[in-house]
Amino acid sequence: MTWTGTGLLLRHGLRRDRALVGGWLVVLLGVCYASASATASLYPTVREQVSAAETINASPAIVALYGPILDVHNVGELAMTKMTVLYAVFVAIMFLVVVRRHTRTDEESGRAELLGGTAIGRNAPMAASVLEGAGIALALGLLAAVVDVVGGLPVRGSLFFGASWFGIGLVATGLTAVACQLSASARTCAAITGGALGVLFLVRAVGDTSIGWLSWLSPFGWSTQLRAWSDTRWWVLLLYPVAAGLLVALAQTLRAHRDLGSGLVAVRPGPATGSPRLTDAISLSVRVHGPMIAAWTGAVAVLGLVLGAIAPNIGDLLDSPAARRMMERVGGVGALQDTLLTAELSISAVVITCFAIAVVGHTGADEQDGRTEQVLATATSRSRAFLATLLVAGVGGSWLLLVTGVATSLGFGASGGAIGDSFGRILAAALVQAPAVWLVTALAVASFALRSGWTFLGWALLVLFLMLGQVGELLKLPGWVIGLSPYGHVPKMPVESFALAPTLVLSGIAAALCLGAWGRYRTRDIG
């Protein structure tokens, strides 16, 4: 009885998600196919393939991001190196979005209550979203295998690779289901899931670059250790459903111990009166985003410490001939450490941009839900309301870059790096990312200013820029297309030296976009 209506909800869920999931699948599978088909033509001979794979393995920066290539003689593993770990994170995020929107988001908005009043069983909503997650994961895994085969990769390896995405989908579904039991706030639940995915990615990065066994603690590590393309350890495939099953069982137990709409963690009563400082749109935005800023500050501090600590320990990886050759080419261990730091800080900048886009997204939701209307019906001017979002997104993003820089330097120093002058160098390398973060934030703000419902464009642009940076060269896209991504124009400090021109141009474009957005926001209809 408590499961009644699961099928109905499943169909309803798939209907609601068809555009979102469809779009996401197209992007993921498109990149998958492109990588599969481009690699063979990019490295036509086995010699070139081996050399490319060894170069990847020799670069700790790349290994930290994508994981190592365990069999350098297999073109499949080379072709799918980015897909196996980094893109598996994007796979996981899709399941976070899907499972959360049908469980916690519906509870928070009261839609679950509306359904609960009909002949729908108590367990049906979660069962339906878990089933939907599993179904999408299966479809994604199969399609990924198909596009790999079409792209010219071996059938057997493609199937195992597809199975690893299927597995990641299952684990992400379970993880989100658990997180959505913990807090009454859908935003907090997303933060918990996102944080957990970040930790799992980080644990694997540390495992793949220094402390080997850590990789086995993370599903993202399993995907590499599966060895999908040769000497497959098929039993690794069992880890995903077992982990997912345990997580779903845990979620179900937690669900049974709480009421609809409430979290496992009881909400503490708030203050009966407002702080005298809570007087305008800006203090409101700071107050509303306070917990989020604190959580992000903690997260990027840990991220920075860990990533900083990896850099001095890359010596372990440098015992192959290819690695030594590469080291000589770039100019010694110090230069190799710098390459790693550059790659880490560049990825941190993309991650921190997510914070800023989320802030803009909240402003869009505030307007659509009618909260902005209440603020603008007081003595708050449009300009001040606009400034509130811009400040929290822009200054918040810059603050997070600062924290990243400081934490990375400290981590670098703590694990034996030459801290002395490195502190300033690493901090500068983090802060130099700011114009790119500002520019993408400004694009999100401009989308919001055009129409309050268009804040999703900020996310779409971020994904686009990330893709251009990741696979643009692989796909042999024209230089100007790849150049669209602001992240590519940031001076690659500390490897390169600071350059004023790109910094000024990126900041200038960001400022111009914000000015235009401000003009538009002042004169458009609210709501």
Place this chain on the structure above:
Amino acid sequence: MAAEEATRPVIEVRGLVKRFGRATALDGLDLVVQRGEVHGFLGPNGAGKSTTIRALLGLLQVSGGVASVFGLDPWRDAVQIHRRLAYVPGDVSLWPNLSGGETIDMLIRMRGGNPEQSRREELLERFQLDPTKRGRAYSKGNRQKVALVAAFATESELLILDEPTSGLDPLMEEVFNECVAQHTEAGATVLLSSHILSEVERLANRVTIIREGRTVETGTLADLRHLHRSHVRADVSGAMPELNGIAGVHDVTITGSSVSCTVDPEGLSPVLEALTRAGVRALTSTPPTLEELFLDAYRVPGGSAPEGSAR
């Protein structure tokens, strides 16, 4: 200047037009709210009540016509106007992680008031609202109370209330009515949009009824009643008189010695004469209820007699 301020309407809207793309939400709407009155703003769903209010708050740029609040332009002088008014939206949405008390104090401060010198505590008591709950934990009615407490806590010159009681229970509606009365006694002007006709009947001095973005009727309730039919029921001892022939008489139903009909104001005299001649034993004449005014106004533009509406 001060005298002019005192006689000028607080809200003056003439021929207001608002288009959203191809759809026309307001199509030449007129609305005049005089200082110190409670003005009922009535209309069916989608008639344009909230759009009008949002135009008055400067949240929407109008496509045509003129609107003024306190003699100022709502679009240009929004901040100046908003210092002097309090607004309660129809569907109150709160910040999920802010407590009710924080939200109330913040809204008061944003209007330039001081919560510590306001009637906040008294109102929390009267509305029986717990200010320590988080925004997401409040029910619809309690969210509305948060917005009402914030609005009633200070002495605003103008209260704009968009269906403010739709989530309140009858007890709380009573508190709401008292609050509105207190504010009008203190000289406040109130624009009250509502579906709840009895509420408007009790509170409003004048009403404006709109339909499809146009003003259908406006005036005092007495005026509006005068324009509409009364319901007459009578028992006669003699032969049933022929009422159908009298101008302004409609919907005649005869059951034995009883007759009921609806009568336009000009038809009342001849009907009474005819009934008296037939030896009237019992007579009731009910003025049209607001519901009937409402239904009349909705059905036929201009509020003239509805065709074949038997009531």
